Amino acid sequence: MGLTVGYLSFATATLAYLGLAVFYLLRGRWGGHGPYLLAAALLTAAWGALSLLGHEVIPRYADASLLLQQLAMVAWVWLLWHIIASLEPHRTKFPRRLILGWAVVIALTAATGVLLPTHLVADPGWPQLPLVLGLAIAVLGLSLTETLYRGYQPVDRWGVKFLCLGTGGLFAYDVFLYGEGLLFGVLDPDFLEVRGFAQALVAPLFAINIRRSEMRHFALGLSQRLVFGSTVVIGAGLYLALMAASAFYVRSVGGAWGSAVQIVFLFAAVLLLSIILLSGAFRARLRRFLSHHVLQNKYDYRGEWLRFTERLARADSAETFDRRVVRALADIVDSPAGALWNVSETHLSIAAGWNVSSGSIVDLEIPPLVSFFGAHDQVWEIGETAALPDDAPSACHDLVAALRRIPDAWVLIPLRHQDRLVALLLLTRPRSGQGLSPEDSELLQVASHQAAGYLSEQRAAGALAEAREFEKFNQRYAFVTHDIKNLVSQLSLMIRNAEKHGDRPEFQRDMLATIQSAVGRMNHLMERLKTDVGAEEVDAVAVKPLIEQLIGEQQSNGIAVGFECPQALATLQLRADTRRVDAILRHLLQNAVDAAGSDGRIVVGLRREKSCAVIEVRDSGNGMDLQFIRNELFKPFRSTKRGGMGIGAFQCRAYARELGGDLEAISSVGAGTTMRVTLPVLREA
Structure with a gap:
């Protein structure tokens, strides 16, 4: 064979993998896998360059070229193993396989890096060692390529498909x-000599995969059925035998370039076969053929049911549950949309x-639809040649006409739960172009x-969450309403006292301060209606001045309130919200x-x-019995006051607990009441 073929082969490989390395550095987003790809590409380019330099005088660099060639292939092995090993921690079923894999890869790397150079230099007498390695x-x-490819769910294999095609081509040639x-x-x-052409042919596949290089972790997929896999293997073998015969003919008539063309032809044929086997339409048509002519049942019901339930229950999926329902039913019949x-x-x-690009369907009479599909529990084929029964209402015909405007609309599936129509689901025609068989219809039904059932539970959970949001809002509204009532009572008392003391400057100052405080509190109440009750900021609250301010407001209304506080707690601060x-x-x-009334005694203790x-807030009133405290006091909407709302004690305890404290009542009939509040301290006084 002329030297021109070798020069072109090795030069093409060198340029292809240097370009791949540059492309990765500019576009790659492979995270931790990237350095392995870069090393493999550069080693392959180095092998091509060394082979190119030593091609004219073959013995000059033959040993070094062979060493670089095998080191480059070991680098591709490390790339595949690094991706597979990064997936394994997300699966807890195969720790032994992971340990064994590391042992094999490390042992083969050591043999290539130590035994092979020793053999090439010292020639210990086993000439087959480079061939065996x-x-x-x-x-x-090849084994790692197959493991990586099957380690992804079929729908997620797009991320590694071209990587597996590329490495599969490299290792298959070797x-x-x-x-x-x-x-x-x-x-x-x-x-x-032609190995460089083969290496260069797969380099574009790696470039395509670099653009799809956002690596994610997925669960292991289900294996193919035995009959389907055996048919694929036998068919691929017949195809390769035919291509080999064709390549032999090409070689026999190709002259000086015949051998090179034969090798490239065979490699291209294998690559084409791999692309065909990855085609979803081809697999769908093959399954259809087998189900009609070989298998007793069209479906592997156990496998289909496991795949269906797994997709619906996949909690880590980024898809919405409604979309998972569509895809789960579509996968059963190989529908693409x-x-x-x-x-x-x-x-x-x-x-x-x-x-599918579709929106809501309006201008339909819904009650007849619900009644008809509720009474007819079956899968409906809605193609151009299909027809609804004579008793179908006009609304059903209008619906089918609207759905037929969607390209390749095929079947309509009513989703019924406990005799109630939950939803309607449309599937487009399968990739194989098949019609709706009774077996398809029964399994889809x-x-x-x-x-x-899953959809109904999901809808119920959503409705419950929405009801809880309304419950939280209603609670906020009840709290705000109660606080407004207290403000009204405070302002009413101030107005009554103004008739007696309105001409006194001290009272006027207190009245103005009370009004300003009331306005601020009302503004805060309006804000609370817009946000969650737990949204307030926690800050430092100087508790003694706050208690003295509240006692002062009561005393300005003519009510005497005592205050017991040790001097050491004068600067005590709470970790709470002031309001x-x-x-x-x-x-x-x-x-x-x-x-306590006007003649009673009230004392606040800290x-x-x-x-x-x-x-503690202690009063000398009539007190409460233990049963009332346990069963009534802290329950909402329970009140013994005339005009009371029954919210106050419930609200106070809720606030105290949200701040990390609590509220309790200590009382007995005829002995007064002590309301005790505990709240966390911010720092030492």
Whole structure:
């Protein structure tokens, strides 16, 4: 063979992998896998360059070229193993396989890096060692390629498909090269010369995969059925035998370039076969053929059911649940697209679309639709040649006409749960172009019942969450309403006192301060209606000045309130929200005033217990019995006051607990009441 073929081959490989390395540095986003790809590409380029330099005088660099060639293939093995090993921590089923894999890869790397150079330099007498190592690396690489590809779910294999095609091509070529070498005792020089072309052919596949290089972790997928896999293997073998015969003919008539063209032809044929086998349409048509002519049942029901339930229950999926329902039912019949509509009282609202652009469907009479599909539990084919039964209402015909405007609309599946129509689901025609068989219809119908149950639970959970949001808002509204009532009571008392003391400057100053405080509190109440009750900021609250301010407001209204506080706690600060502490103490003081009356005695006490401040509001009123305290006092909407709302004690305890403290009542009939509040302390006084 002329030297021109070798020069072109090695030069092409060198340029291809140097370009791949540059492309990765400019565009790659492979994270921790990137350095392995870069090392493999650069080693392959170095092998091509060294082979190119030594091609004219073959013995000059033959040993170094062989060493670089096998080191480059070991680098590709490390790339594949690094990706596989990064997936394994997300699977807890195969720790032994992971340990064994590390041992094999490290052992083969050591053999290539230590034994092979020793053999090439010292020539210990085993000439087959380079051939055995080369074949072992190639077989391991093919095994890792297959493991990586099957380690992803079919829908997620787009991220590694071209990487596996590229590495599969590299290692498959070396299996032929070293396999023949072991058979005849020497490497075929034609295979060696054209190896650069083979390496360059797969470089674009790595470039494509770099653009899809956002690596994610997924669960292991299900294996192919035995019959399907065996058919694929037999068919691929027949195809390769035919291509080999064609390549032999090309070689026999190709002259000086015949051997090179034969090798490139065979490699291209294998690459084309790999692309065909990865085609979803091809697999769908093959399954259809097998189900009609070989298998007793069209479906592997256990496998289909496991795949269906796994997709619906996949909690880590980024898809919405509605879209997972569409895809789970579509996968059963190899449908490439679908859509789901919720059934409301007035129209069909779009819930999810998969490879389908569709919106809500309006201008339909929903009650007849619900009645018809509720009474007919089956899968409906809605193609151009399909027809609904004569008793179908006009609304059903209008719906089918609207759905037929979607390209390749095929079947309509009512999702019913407990005799209630939950949703309607559309699937487009399968990749194989098949019609709806009774076996398809029965399996889709059973699966739709399961999906409808999941959908109903999901809708119920959503409605419950929405109801809880309304409950939280209603609680905020009740709290605000109660606080407004207290403000009205305070302002009413101030107006009554103004008739007696309005001409006194001291009273006027107190009245103005009370009005300003009331305005600030009302503005804060309006803000609380817009935000969650737990949204206030926690800050430092100087508790003694706050209590003295509240006592002063009561005394300005002619009510005497005592205050017991050790001097050491004069600067005590709470880790709380000022407005909430103010609301708690203000309510407890007002309740004490109402219980004790104008002639009663009210005392506020402040002390410290470990990391908490204890505030007690004691009154000399009639008190409460233990049963009332346990069963009524802290329940919402329970009140013994005329005109009371029954919110105050419940609100105060809720505030105290949200701040990390608590509120308790200590009382007995005829002995007065002590309301004890505990709140966390910010720092030492």
